[in-house]
Amino acid sequence: MIAHEFVTRDGTGLLVRGTGPRDAPATLVLVHAWTQDHTEWDPILPWLPREARVLRYDHRGHGGSAPATGGTATVAQLADDLAELVAAAVPAGQLVLAGHSMGGMTVMALAERHPELVAERVAGVAFIATSCADLDRVTLGLGGAAGRAAARVDKALGRRLARYGKDSIPLPPALAGPALRWLAFGDRAARADVRAMSRQVLRAHPNSVAGFRDSMSQHDRRAALATLRDKPAVIMAGDRDRLTPLSHARAIAAELPHAEFVCYPGAGHELTYERAYSVARRLSDLVRPVLAAGAAAGTRPRSLATPASR
Numbered sequence: 001m002i003a004h005e006f007v008t009r010d011g012t013g014l015l016v017r018g019t020g021p022r023d024a025p026a027t028l029v030l031v032h033a034w035t036q037d038h039t040e041w042d043p044i045l046p047w048l049p050r051e052a053r054v055l056r057y058d059h060r061g062h063g064g065s066a067p068a069t070g071g072t073a074t075v076a077q078l079a080d081d082l083a084e085l086v087a088a089a090v091p092a093g094q095l096v097l098a099g100h101s102m103g104g105m106t107v108m109a110l111a112e113r114h115p116e117l118v119a120e121r122v123a124g125v126a127f128i129a130t131s132c133a134d135l136d137r138v139t140l141g142l143g144g145a146a147g148r149a150a151a152r153v154d155k156a157l158g159r160r161l162a163r164y165g166k167d168s169i170p171l172p173p174a175l176a177g178p179a180l181r182w183l184a185f186g187d188r189a190a191r192a193d194v195r196a197m198s199r200q201v202l203r204a205h206p207n208s209v210a211g212f213r214d215s216m217s218q219h220d221r222r223a224a225l226a227t228l229r230d231k232p233a234v235i236m237a238g239d240r241d242r243l244t245p246l247s248h249a250r251a252i253a254a255e256l257p258h259a260e261f262v263c264y265p266g267a268g269h270e271l272t273y274e275r276a277y278s279v280a281r282r283l284s285d286l287v288r289p290v291l292a293a294g295a296a297a298g299t300r301p302r303s304l305a306t307p308a309s310r
Helices: 038-047 075-089 102-113 115-121 144-163 173-184 191-203 206-217 223-228 246-255 276-297
Strands: 002-007 013-019 026-031 053-057 094-100 122-128 233-238 260-264
Touching: 002 075, 013 038, 013 075, 026 075, 026 102, 026 276, 038 053, 038 191, 038 276, 053 075, 075 102, 075 115, 075 206, 094 102, 094 276, 102 115, 102 122, 102 206, 102 223, 115 122, 115 223, 122 276, 173 191, 223 246, 233 246, 233 276, 246 260, 260 276
Parallel strands: 026 053, 026 094, 094 122, 122 233, 233 260
Antiparallel strands: 002 013, 013 053
16 A cells, blocks of 8 residues: 655645556546545455556545644545545546545536536546535534534534644544544444544544535535536435435435435444445446456557557
């Protein structure tokens, strides 16, 4: 596994990890969730096609990347970061994009802000436990007064994080696990998975997290999904998801009527952990036709091709 730093135009360093052959006809780009990082994809890696290139990275303000500064903690900025990264790291060849939660919103924003890139190079897309709009109305699965109170508390915590002056989220590890277990997982959660997610959350930059939370509350990219309407697509959701409820996945499906829709009974928001094998299988189903087409054509991305022997 190769790790390196990619520096965006505004000088923000992003941690990037790549596996697989650089001359593969298909690159699977895995875009992680809010408060998490590229390691959330670890459980699915063993089941992905080895012939594909796999690219993972940490959003600004997350994991090993630099904080989001100067008002750059927005979903739109994440889409621009993704476009820059693809241009530099995968300048040719077909792309399959998979986004979990805020990662899925980033893919939608990419379609909105960089439609030519999506039209020309994206050969498939996966939306995993994500939303195209109405995140400001989420009640964490609670109804009535409890739901309204939960929404108020969520916004208050966001304001507090925005003013927090330290480099890590102020949540004691002993409390992080139980809180995240309730918030992000479904009926059955492995302790190791909850610990892995907790470590990611505690690495995230508080001010950045607060900014992205505000940006997601304004996220409405239903219209942008039209750019993806003719692409092979899969939408995955858990029916116990408190953060991006099943109704949000159905809203995406309404905009992408030809997409495969997968509902996981008993699963929550963390499908890369809770349903790792199934997620990997469906991502593989998107990637393999692109690999096969490239092999049949005997083509490689031009800028990455091996020079012909003389």
